[in-house]
Amino acid sequence: MRTNRFSNALLAILSAMLLNSLPAQAQDMPTVNLVIRNGHFVPAILEVPANTKFRLVIKNEGPGAEEFESVELRKEKVLAPGVTSFLIFQPLKPGTYKFFGDFHPETAQGQMVAK
Numbered sequence: 001m002r003t004n005r006f007s008n009a010l011l012a013i014l015s016a017m018l019l020n021s022l023p024a025q026a027q028d029m030p031t032v033n034l035v036i037r038n039g040h041f042v043p044a045i046l047e048v049p050a051n052t053k054f055r056l057v058i059k060n061e062g063p064g065a066e067e068f069e070s071v072e073l074r075k076e077k078v079l080a081p082g083v084t085s086f087l088i089f090q091p092l093k094p095g096t097y098k099f100f101g102d103f104h105p106e107t108a109q110g111q112m113v114a115k
Contacts, residue, residue, distance in 0.1 A: 029088075030054040036066045036079065039104030050094040050114040059084040066108065070099040073112070 030049050034056060035042040048054055060066050060079035068087070069076040075087050092114040101108025 032056050034058045034068070034110075036060045036062055036068070036101065036108065038062055039066070039101070039107040041068075041099070041101070041108055041110040044110045046110065046112045048089070048092065048112055048114050051091045053091055054089050055086050056089060057084065057086045065103055067102045068099060069102055070097060070112070072097045073099070075099075 030052060032046055032048050032054060034046060036058065039062065046056075048056075056068075058068050058077060058079060060081055060083050063081055065078060065080050067076060067078045073089070073092075075089070077085055077087055079085055092112075094114050097112040097114070099110045099112060
């Protein structure tokens with residue numbers, strides 16, 4: 001029983017240490033912003049750092065739901081109107097990657113350029 005309490009206390013301490021280190025790591029990560037407005041991505045061309053893990057913050061300012069999707073990048077995120085969310089990208093090789101929105105496929109088109 002005493003060993004069990006010690007194990008639980010140790011687990012709690014280690015968990016707290018891990019959780020306290022996560023925000024610092026996230027704050028150090030480059031952030032790129034993208035807005036979805038009236039079925040369009042703003043900006044339509046995003047420049048992101050190549051070979052660097054980064055966060056993409058997406059805000060849907062439109063009146064309806066919209067999606068960020070990229071087959072090449074294997075990422076997708078559906079956002080309700082007025083919602084802001086994010087995706088974490090592992091380091092990308094230099095190049096251009098297309099993304100789109102399923103709810104407005106004719107206008108919600110964009111490119112991510114890793115430099």
